[in-house]
Amino acid sequence: MDRTEFTNKLKELATEGKTTAELYNEISAYAMSYGLAKATKPATRNAYYLSMEFLIGRSFYNNLMELGLLDETKEILATKGIDINVFEEIEDAALGNGGLGRLAACFLDSAAGLGLPLQGYGIRYKYGLFKQAIKNGFQVELPDDWQRFGDPWSKRCENGKRTIKFADMNVTAVPYEMPVFGKRTNSLRLWQAEGSEEAQKISEYLYPADDTEEGKILRLRQEYFFSAAAVGELVEKHVKKYGKRFDNFADYNVIQLNDTHPVLAIAELIRILTADYKVSFPTALEVAKKTFAYTNHTVLPEALECWSADLVKKILPDIYALLIKLHLKQQEELANLKCTKEEAVEMSIYSSDKFSMANLAVFVGKSVNGVAKLHTEILKNSLFKTAYKYYPHKFQNKTNGVTQRRWLMLCNRELSELIDDAIGSGWRNDISLLNGLNGHIADIADEFIKVKEQKKEQLFNYIKWQEGVEIPNSFIVYSQVKRLHEYKRQLMTAFAILEIYKGLKDGSIKDFQPSLFVFGAKSAPSYKRAKAVIKFINEIAGKVNSDNDTNGLLRVVFVQNYNVSYAEKIVAGTDVSLQVSTAGLEASGTGNMKFMMNGAVTCGTMDGANIEIVERAGKENNYIFGAEVDEIERLKKDGYEPFKVLKGNALHNYAVSTLIDGTFSDGDTGCFKELYDALTVGASWHKPDNYFVLYDLESCVNAILKINGDYKDKKAFAIKQLKNVANSAYFSSDRTIKEYANDIWKI
Secondary structure, eight states: OOHHHHHHHHHHOOOTTOOHHHHHHHHHHHHHHHHHHSOOOOOSSEEEEEOSOEEEEOHHHHHHHHTTOHHHHHHHHHHTTOOGGGGGGSOOEEEOOSHHHHHHHHHHHHHHHHTOOEEEEEEOOSSBSOEEEEETTEEEEEOOOTTTTOOTTOEEOGGGOEEEEOSSOEEEEEEEEEEEOSSSOEEEEEEEEESSHHHHGGGTBSSOOOSSHHHHHHHHHHHHHHHHHHHHHHHHHHHHHHOSOOTTHHHHEEEEEESSTTTHHHHHHHHIIIIISOOOHHHHHHHHHHHEEEEOOOOOGGGSOEEEHHHHHHHOHHHHHHHHHHHHHHHHHHHHTTOOHHHHHHHOSEETTEEEHHHHHHHHOSOEEESSHHHHHHIIIIITHHHHHHOGGGEEEOOOOBOHIIIIIITTHHHHHHHHHHHOSGGGTOGGGGGGGGGGHHHHHHHHHHHHHHHHHHHHHHHHHHHOOOOOTTOEEEEEESOOOGGGTHHHHHHHHHHHHHHHHHTOSOSOOOEEEEEEOOOOTTOHHHHHHHHHHHHHHHHHHHOTTTTTTEEEEEESSOOHHHHHHHHHHOSEEEEOOOTTTOOOOSHHHHHHHTTOEEEEOSOTTHHHHHHHHOGGGSEEOSOOHHHHHHHHHHOOOHHHHHHTOHHHHHHHHTTTSSSSOOTTSOHHHHHHHHHHTOBTTBOTTTTOHHHHHHHHHHHHHHHHHHTTSHHHHHHHHHHHHHTOGGGBHHHHHHHHIIIIIOO
16 A cells, blocks of 8 residues: 555544544554555574563554655544544553563564664463552552454564474464554564463463462463563574574574563573474584574563573473573583682572572573663673673663653653754754754753643643642642652652641642642552552642642642553643652663653762763752762661661651551551551661662652752753753664664664
8 A cells, every 4th residue: 555545544534423442443454555655674693582561652653654644644544533643542452561661662663764674573462561540549450452443553473373382281372463553664573372271371461470480481482482482483593494403593683671571582592493493502602692582671580581490490490491401501601711609609690499490590691781871881890790800791771761753752742842943953863863852952942841831731631631639830740650669659749748848837838839749550469568658648638639738739630550652741731850769779760761852850869860861851850868878878888777768867757657656557467567667667677778768768758849949940940951952862762773784783
């Protein structure tokens, strides 16, 4: 189908009596036909991105934009009396949890946009991440049936079916191919598990609860299932094209492992080569060492997967045997390197009856990368210190990025057009040209203020539609939207709000600019403390928003079911991006980049990519507070007594005491007392205030109040915001993907 045919079909489209879903499927089918008709030359060498998550979001608007059809579709639908925004009700493809999955989606977008051959492999979850509802302030998890409107952007590939073998059953893996449009059309291939009822569970939910053996087995099945399907398909394609020789496999294929979830792909490649093609083990290992690369996304021990050897042996006996063999080979290599016993144990694939996926990836991978400068230094100096000592050539940094196509051009068309007016539209094809905006900031500051007000109004209307909460347009918008985890310290922001609320009530805070705090986050279903924080924030929102003495100055909203589509509205309408993680624990962050690109200043700690954001946009144009990594390390070593902090600060004591003094109700669950105890007395597995919430709280409040004061001069504040926009080009995933392509993938 060519463009004229697409336009004619759209003009002829009968709309009367059709549901939104029917129109969505018809228009999507036309666009899909148009997109797939554009031939893409097959690449000789491809990179393959294996990820447990791909947080694609809603494909409709993004794909129409990528194909150059969005404006035309909007205009034709308008002649039929249809506002293109009606398709907002179509579900997001929530096949991810947060930054990890959204990064994977941004990478695919950028590679296609740059014409680089990168293909994705993952799981086609039936429900993906749960749909979040808030009932009486508590998170409630509901099935997220993202396919209920159909899935017109995927194509089922019957001829690509594969059989994945477990000790107790065989599972059919059926690929669904989702095109990724750009200068070339790449693909995201998602595997659906079919067969018995037990088999189908594998692709039913993203991240099943793994606090039972049954849950752990299901999680292990998921990880092996998609890794084995991907590797098996790649080997089969290679054999069809080049015969049963594998010395050249890595010349045509490079596989990037997105965190530890797909690391079993290493063992599976070696298993296939040795068992099915009679390649010797040493040769197969050498092929793997040239093929795989590993991205680490976290320093948190709970996210560095270690699988029980008994569990692996129970359902994947061949993989168990191979992992043992890999371990013995590794120990032999480490002995040749003259490692000490302690060093060998630290790097071991197999230790204490567990297999370390991270150590396997570091041993076999040709490359190991962190995702921000600070994070990579922590990998080299702490987490993988010993491996770095013996394999320094493997380690490199690849600071994350976000695609400007979705996160600026699509979600903030008004700002994009303002940039076009200032520097021309060349930046849309070459994001580095966005730096040219630095020379025009003072000239466009007044127009930028108008754009920001417009985006706020759109955000407030969306919040009213989704949450039933009304917000006056004059408010400064502070946003903290991300996965709910203690180290991300949403609890600290909640305490800061309470201290500001008290100051407004007693008159100690004067001349305060009206402020809205937006939270959006999902907690893992079994993460009790994170769920308690959600309840606490909602209790604060109820109190603050209903207080007529202060609600003209301070409001709080916790948006339900935060997802990509909500994020598109929030990043465009926000003035201040809250990035307040404990220094040294946020690997990178990508939300901070989206906010920066849309003209929000960062209020945060020197952690993850915040450091590089400040380097590029200037410390004077952002608001940095809190302890840095070296100070946190000193406190851990020398001791830290949060109770003394509370005793010495009446405001902190007031805010934290609301957890236990009856100010707020936790529905008789005891969850607020548990939060209080975690801060003040600790638990068997951690010291009090493990994430230094109370230590950084005063500087957090001061930073928020400083922003509030600076905002009085709207033009000066707009200049700070525009400095962030103008210097955000570095944080495009186009730059990140070019670095992967040049330094690791050689594509």
